[in-house]
Amino acid sequence: MCGRNLVTGETVVVPTVSLSSRAGLVCTGCGESGTEPYCDNCGRRRSVGRDHAELDLSAVAAVTDRGRRRPRNEDAVVIARYDGGLVSVVCDGVSTSTRSDAASHGAAEAGVAAILDALTTGADPVEATSLGAHAAAKAARAAAGPEESDTPPSCTYVSGIVTPDAVTVGWIGDSRAYWLGPEPACLTIDDSIAGQLAAGRPAPDTVDPDPSSRALIRWLGADSTDAEPQVVTLGPAGEGRLLLCSDGLYHYLSDPTELTAAATRNQTSPIEVARHLTAVALQGGGHDNIAVAVLSFPALGGSAA
Template sequence: MRACPEHGPPPSPEHRFCEVCGRNLVTGAAVPVPTVWLSSRAGLACLSCGATGSEMYCDNCGRRRSVGRDHAELDLSGAAAVTDRGRRRPRNEDAVAIARYDGGLVSVVCDGVSTSSRSDAASHGAVEAGLAALLDALTTGVDPAEATTLGAHAAAKAARAAAGPDESDTPPSCTYVSGVVTADAVTVGWIGDSRAYWLGAEPACLTIDDSIAGQLAAGRPAPATVEADPTSRALIRWLGADSEDAEPQVVTVRPGGEGRLLLCSDGLHHYLSDPAELTAAATGSPIEAARHLTAVALDGGGHDNIAVAVLSFPTSSSVASVAVSSFAVGGGSTA
């Protein structure tokens, strides 16, 4: 009689599937985990009339909704996310998503470019499309690095699609960073200045800002078309209808021990950017770490929207009995 490695033998030797998790006891194959996720677009109240809904414009009064919530958070086993409007912005233009799939954990963070119109529409569209494409690729066996590229391409397409016919001068735009955590590796991809950090032994920033200052600090030449001010944080790459380069930079690392992957918008790393200090601050469970890092940014002044995602490493390679969950929630960069 075959037995499930997690739940033991079936009640009857004739049973071919585990009654608890559905594993095929003949082939040993686990049941595919559905990629179901929730978005903060749903149930948002119109600030003008109070009616709730999920569309960009209120069905009752016609006013445009704020796409993101002022504050939202999710506690998912092994991962957590928090976003906050901050103290000075009129709306939250950041978006963050986290998900769990059969092979590990996934997250996407987008930061709306505050100088563009409706940047919250770009960031949420990019997060939702990026996460969906990442999960679709990963659950069909695509390598995390290739899946990361596919996710960024889908996000770029969604950000371009957010532009309206009268927004050619300042179309909705955002930055993008994604992370995939598996049992033995961490893969990140980015466009813009949202960052990924490894928190643990030998902490490090895994991304290089797509800004003039970021490129020059990393020893890379600034584009010849812009003035190379070494202190300028102006973006040289982003997602949107006016973006000329939507190809992500992708990095894969294989940590030698336990730790965490942190993805964040500049609403956090403006105040706390040192990898060792971030590691020291990200204590407790993932949700406790995400809440504390958000509080650090708010206590520092909260000049921008904040988005933080914390993913544990390593992750179990077998989570077939755990339902997949994810969450998209609604800072702003300057171009």
């Protein structure tokens, strides 16, 4: 056993750690846990995610929370480290679809797995980002059942890869990525009518171009055929952090400069930043599920693990 690829002869580097917000399935009716989609105790469908979860791999960390007004947490977040950098995916279940928590968790886990597989077998971050989105789209489509043809499980998607010298982000939908550091910025453009119009892009001809509409024009699910992410790569001039989040956070705090200030106010580690930003959203009202992932740049102190 030498650890080399049997076809190419190259050494295969496996991811060091990967963590997901998925847990044992919990029934929203009686609280019983189990592995089956429906509760053996009361017959209701179990929630795929946790009401609250914290993931911490030191240089990358995440927090997700149900919020104060939703019956279940339909956001999902996965974080990972590999020999060369950090990876995370955040997915936000589309509330108007059925079982959106199944779509978001399936997409997040499949997306990170595909990104890690691509990166550790030689793909560059841009290619890995595209492969991750395609895998996530396939997983989201697979979450649909025959009885859900009208409103199948759907979600939005954003991924982030941090290496020693760059940050690469890909997205489909309106989950966002922010650079928190020198010259803070929002790196994504919402795939919504309002987001496209605000960025100076035309709205699709098939929709009413209302500049205030947050209606999605791209998402992942069985009723969507567009799985090609928009991709942005940034070479930061100094140290900072990449933030991935759902609208449960940026509804309350969306300005990049204000986010950077909040992320550096008495918080020294990624998990502390993720906890603090989640608390900001909850204190603001917690109207929606919240998912926050924080990745340090440069990755792993600027060198491979």
